[in-house]
Amino acid sequence: MIEEIPINEIPANPGDARKRKILIVEDEFVNREILIAMLEPEYEVIPAVSGEDAETVLLLRPGEISLVLLDLNLPDRHGLDILRELKEDMRTSKIPVIVLTSDRDSEVECLNQGAIDFIPKPYPVPKVVQARVRRIIELSEDRDLIRDTERDHLTGLYTREYFYRYAAQYDAFNPDVPTDALVLDVNHFQMINERFGKQYADGVLIRIGQAIVSSVGKSGGIACRRSADTFLIYCPHISDYQSFLNGIVSAACGADKGRIRIRLGVCSEHDKSVEMQTRFDRAKIAADTIRGSFTDLIAFYDNVMHEKEVYAEHLLDEFQAAVDGKQFSVYFQPKYDIRPVKPVLCGAEALVRWIHPNLGFISPGVFIPLFEDNGMIRILDRYVWRETVMQIAEWKKKFGCIVPVSVNVSRVDMLDPDLVDTLCSLVRENGLEFSDLHLEITESAYTENAQQIISTVNRLRESGFIIEMDDFGAGYSSLNMLSTLPVDVLKLDMMFIRNIFSENGNPRMLKVIFEIADTLSVPMVAEGVDTAEQLAALREMGCQMVQGYYFSPPRPANEFENHIREWLHIAEPATV
């Protein structure tokens, strides 16, 4: 039998800390002692003889109590009132309560108020009481564990795993309700983080979460935070998405509406046999089509996107067979030095082509981004580099001269720890100098993952490779950054040529770019030059090299050889 101690003298952490604590609220001495005797071997039992006692314990140490056994007839309060208050208070609402009663009529009422089970009076044999108590505590702890993993700690929305589970459950219970899958993304969230600080950015995310819940929660919709600034929503079909988005933006961004832009991708796929994940992938595809757009903030997944997706999947499926069947071939586009009056061949760029037996010629603009997304580009690029190095070696043998060729190195390759070794071995195995192979690395790769890329580029340059910065001018590197970047050649993005020769073109922009190159003392190759007029303008601005249809489109190796022959004929007699 335990000694009764006044409630307010219970030590903060009494007895065996490993034992779970059960609060028994029972005023009748005999009943209380019977229960204590049954449970004491396994639990630490805290007795309370009135509603007030019970309240004191619960409010002092709510997190420690694993279970409450509650008598309904207490001297000061009715047990139902205590139960209701317990369930209404955030601090105690999760504690399971078993009601002790001899009054069967109040059972339904107790269940409605949140009691989890009953123990009738007179009490059943100890084994039954002990088994019930143990089971309830286990169940409630499992539930707590789930609650902890099912929610995102920042926003309180579901985590991704639970979200997909509940979305599938929604469909199972509501097979005939048309539903939409939505992806909601904050534009340039990284910038918000950097400019206004993490606390402010977190606040934005929390408010977006709340706005989503209050907007779709009533109709049974659910939401999760998929990654830092991307939310997924599954809800009954919404007909007016503009109002929906306006509502979220006003509620979440308030006075900062101008600063924060949210874009929405919608997949209204009402065919429930389409996998849940696929529907969200589609909503994401739609959202990505308006990434960076200033005018469009909502995009719907449609048939055109669907056909593109099916085509893309088909290409991905065919990749390995295409490598094995040698469907990829490497074309070469010449680069000309335009400083002499008559331009002179000074190198080439290797550009891959996919000649598919059924689909015909597929543009790299279509398949390269796909392969970059899933990493297959590493396999393809290795193939292109090998073919290119072998080709340079073959020309060296055939013509007795070196035509330096640049290959494209995707941003995915740049993260490969074996990159430098792979390239060095290729060059050595074919008896070439490192400077015979140029590497084109896109400008945006430098800005995205600056430190890692720069250190890899430094190692490549130390080995002797020539580094050309591709798409220069499109990645918006800051001048400050440019002056410290390790590059040997800048390749002007084609957009500049298109721009200055278009109707509202602005030649001033191009002049600035050349001034920068001049300050950095790095030579420039202009790409996409297809007319004599463009060539003349570039020459005047001090551009050293040109690549473009004006000289030749990319051609198979044997056709490219005409440029070598012509060059050798001018510079020195051919030594075939």
Ligand code: C2E
């Ligand atoms: P890029 O590296 O900027 O390549 C230049 C693109 O401009 C090539 O398109 C070339 O054919 C095209 N071009 C050259 N001169 C002209 C011209 O005067 N007018 C026009 N309209 N276009 C011109 P292509 O071969 O379709 O390649 C597209 C992109 O695909 C490349 O852009 C590059 O980013 C990627 N790519 C091509 N081959 C490879 C490869 O082997 N590996 C990797 N990672 N990417 C590659």
Ligand code: CA
């Ligand atoms: Ca390139």
Ligand code: CA
């Ligand atoms: Ca380029």
